[in-house]
Amino acid sequence: MLKLNIKTETSRLRAVVLGSAVSNGPTPKAAEAYDPKSLEHILAGTYPIEADMVQEMNAFDAVLKKYEVEVYRPECIENYNQIFTRDIGFVIDDVFVKSNILPDRERELDAINYIIDQMDPLKVVRPPEEVHIEGGDVMLWNDYIFIGTYKGSDYADYITARTNGLGVRYIKDLFPHKKVKDFDLVKSKIEARDNALHLDCCFQPVGKDKGIIYKNGFREEADYVFLVDLFGKENLFHITRDEMYHMNSNIFSIDEKVVVSERNFTRLNNWLRSHDFIVEEIPYAEIAKQEGLLRCSTLPLIRE
Template sequence: MNTFHQYNETDPLKKVIIGRYQGYRAEEAYVEIVNEEQKKGLPDVQELGPEFESFKHHLEARGVEVLVPQYVGKFVYDQLTPRDIGITIGNKFVMSNMVNQSRRYEAAGIFPMINNMKGEEPAILLPPGNDILLEGGDILVDKGNIFVGISQRTNEAGFDFLEEVFGDRFNLVPVYCRSLDEGKNVLHLDCTFNPVGRQHALIYPDGFREVPGIIKDEYQWIEINAEEQAELATNVISINQDTVISRDHKKCQRVNDEMKKVGIEVIELPFDAAPATGGSFRCCTLPLVRA
């Protein structure tokens, strides 16, 4: 499993990088508040540790190879959500060009892991120029499509770059999301849209400026309301088409039950510390291999 491979969001997860809780907020002088959730208060390592260890255990119990980023240093205070660092598309890996200065050095923690991976050369792609903004939480690869959320963290130049590189193999779909300044707590696309199962998707319709026709036509919706979205009920991680990991939280329970009704096994785990920083299970994972 040393070749980049991801063509669908729900294909069996074989190799993944998860967030690193060790070293979180090691030096308060470097902490930068980068989203609305963090303004409510940040967790500490003692809260994060048991939740991440349990998450890792359940992934490994399902046969997933789990990697953890190397410690970058005290100036990178948060390595919890590696999803934003990059994205595996087909048999290539695209490095993100991130908006917030405090997050740009997180990539150093995963360099040894992605450097050992193979793919069609060049297997690792770097966006040219600072005007191209991309974050992995805004990019979903599914059913021959690359859905690209365009809002506060990924821009149209990022979409154009992906279309230039992958347009001959995938259908690129721009998805315009409502951002925080529009009164919507939608940091990335995966906070408002996430394919699950064989044909379903968790979806928060109010998070879109307009829902693309292909999302209307290709997916059976499990709709999320504003309260559920605020608790990141959309932000589950699929282990395969039949299994997801989701928060064990009262405001996620209805969504979990709806997934169960359509035949999806839902592994419900306590996970409250990382969501307090703005990311749940999908944000805290960076798949390298789905096969």
């Protein structure tokens, strides 16, 4: 039996589901793009190829194993993108929540059924159909659950809006002892530099009291101010619009002192090292072309 336990983003990782780029399928057509960044690369002819993405994920896998993390992988579905396991489910405390993802992606959940079967069935939940929530929008920070959402009246028009108000309410009801704070995110269907697909595209805590943040990812300045007040401005690394586009806030914590980051994030990686983090740099720029990075590729199951 898997004893699930996730209470914060940065405590010592023991078990994780890492996505897979094997048999990733052909380059999608423009009409099939789920986000503006993928669309940009499809149209430019620079969409990543499978061999490069497999190599990047192997590098990630090697770092996780170096730190003695148990790494699960989804079962392979032929010609199908299974990189971003963060979207398909998430753990809060000892509960596994299955996401209501875009219908086209339902098979991704089936591919991790062998892992879900090892969990206590009473601790596995699935929200009702009208409840939209994805793991990239859910962040645990001690007593807090941070949730990215989109409050615009045109929510239904945005394929990039992944978590709705009902999703926030569902988590509040499921975890009444937690402080649930939602953040209204900026969405765009056409400009990746102005699209916070999930909360982890514009914010992520690191270590004990630090965070990476992109101010213009929030529709309401009050949401940004809330995080500045909570963490302290001196503890937040502010990324630029271009750094947000390259997914600088989407690194991954193995523990409070060790982070996995993209090797090209020079400014961020230097800042992390200046605050005594061990930064494990790997190549992940090809996968980043699909508007997802290191945190998006992981579904943590157990942290100490």
